[in-house]
Amino acid sequence: MDSQLVMSVLNDALEKYPHPEIFNTDQGSQYTSEVHTKRLKKLGITISMDGKGRATDNICIERFWKC
Numbered sequence: 001m002d003s004q005l006v007m008s009v010l011n012d013a014l015e016k017y018p019h020p021e022i023f024n025t026d027q028g029s030q031y032t033s034e035v036h037t038k039r040l041k042k043l044g045i046t047i048s049m050d051g052k053g054r055a056t057d058n059i060c061i062e063r064f065w066k067c
Contacts, residue, residue, distance in 0.1 A: 003030040010039065024048040 025031040027049050040047050
């Protein structure tokens with residue numbers, strides 16, 4: 001897992017779009033990394049993570065995108 005890629009995408013999105021109130025991810029190491037969580041907290045964005053081992057937590061959006 002590469003936090004550099006995730007941070008690049010996150011920073012790009014934060015520059016182009018209004019900041020969200022909540023940012024939801026799974027508990028992957030790239031999303032729980034200090035650099036990622038600090039960036040979101042600094043902007044006042046609430047961090048939300050799916051439960052550990054909860055593959056069905058994001059089933060609706062995965063079906064929407066047909067993943």
